[in-house]
Amino acid sequence: MTSQPAIPAPRLVAIASGKGGVGKTWFAITLAHALARAGRRVLLFDGDLGLANVDIQLGLTPSRDLGSVVAGRASIAEAALRHPEGGFDILAGRSGSGTLSTLDPAVLEHILAALRQEAGRRDIVLLDLGAGLDRATRRMAAAADRLLVMATEEPTSLTDAYAVLKLYATDRAAGDARVVVNQAGSRLAGERTHATLRRACATFLGQTPPLAGVIRRDDRVRDAIRRQTLLLTRHPASAAAGDVEAVARTLWAHGRTSQDDQSTPLSPASPA
Ligand SMILES: Nc1ncnc2c1ncn2[C@@H]1O[C@H](COP(=O)(O)OP(=O)(O)OP(=O)(O)O)[C@@H](O)[C@H]1O
Numbered sequence: 001m002t003s004q005p006a007i008p009a010p011r012l013v014a015i016a017s018g019k020g021g022v023g024k025t026w027f028a029i030t031l032a033h034a035l036a037r038a039g040r041r042v043l044l045f046d047g048d049l050g051l052a053n054v055d056i057q058l059g060l061t062p063s064r065d066l067g068s069v070v071a072g073r074a075s076i077a078e079a080a081l082r083h084p085e086g087g088f089d090i091l092a093g094r095s096g097s098g099t100l101s102t103l104d105p106a107v108l109e110h111i112l113a114a115l116r117q118e119a120g121r122r123d124i125v126l127l128d129l130g131a132g133l134d135r136a137t138r139r140m141a142a143a144a145d146r147l148l149v150m151a152t153e154e155p156t157s158l159t160d161a162y163a164v165l166k167l168y169a170t171d172r173a174a175g176d177a178r179v180v181v182n183q184a185g186s187r188l189a190g191e192r193t194h195a196t197l198r199r200a201c202a203t204f205l206g207q208t209p210p211l212a213g214v215i216r217r218d219d220r221v222r223d224a225i226r227r228q229t230l231l232l233t234r235h236p237a238s239a240a241a242g243d244v245e246a247v248a249r250t251l252w253a254h255g256r257t258s259q260d261d262q263s264t265p266l267s268p269a270s271p272a
């Protein structure tokens with residue numbers, strides 16, 4: 001049996017959904033925390049600039065944000081804020097006026113290049129993207145090493161996740177998009193949701209995006225968000241916490257193998 005060549009773990013990982021409110025920001029925060037707990041150096045970038053979600057979900061009041069970077073007053077490293085308990089850094093979105101979609105494309109490219117550089121200094125940079133499919137969101141998704149497309153079982157979410165995958169296939173012919181099913185009733189239900197999306201992609205796009213993970217619906221997620229705390233601190237034994245930790249492990253451990261590109265299930269690890 002030939003062993004599959006391992007490709008290094010992705011450094012720049014974007015999280016998108018199309019439909020709003022499916023859980024991207026909460027997931028991005030919790031994934032950042034899970035990776036930090038596993039000893040990784042993580043930067044979480046709030047790419048939903050008009051709404052600046054990450055700092056609000058965490059109850060933080062950053063003195064600097066992406067606006068400082070865009071204005072040339074700070075580098076990304078200088079504008080990043082360390083989460084006091086989480087052990088990961090956050091670059092907050094620009095609150096107030098302006099959104100990424102109105103950002104000059106050249107400035108956006110400059111930000112992406114700086115994020116890529118930052119990813120080289122750390123282990124991983126996560127991009128929490130806004131809902132919708134505007135130009136800037138699409139560009140950030142295409143610029144990442146891996147795109148995690150979040151969907152729930154709701155038909156509108158599935159349709160929007162499909163739209164994201166379709167545009168991504170246009171923007172990055174040999175890209176690496178994977179599906180995260182959130183708010184699933186059970187693991188099996190989440191796998192079925194993924195199978196539905198994968199079938200549509202196979203039929204219409206000729207692609208079969210693999211499943212990156214299923215996160216179960218869990219009331220403790222709402223509780224943690226309401227209290228502006230981290231789920232892995234407040235409810236470490238919850239189902240959703242375990243599910244996000246599992247995504248973090250595979251994200252970091254596997255990177256990508258050429259076998260994944262064919263979207264077959266991972267075979268048992270072959271001896272080195
Ligand atoms: N696994 C889960 N179990 C239960 N509730 C969840 C779960 N994931 C997310 N939620 C709920 O979904 C809400 C929306 O989450 P979040 O703000 O992270 O979504 P979003 O996709 O980032 O939204 P937007 O598109 O507006 O940026 C949360 O406030 C939480 O109540």
Ligand SMILES: [Mg+2]
Binds near residue numbers: 024025026048129130
């Ligand atoms: Mg959000």
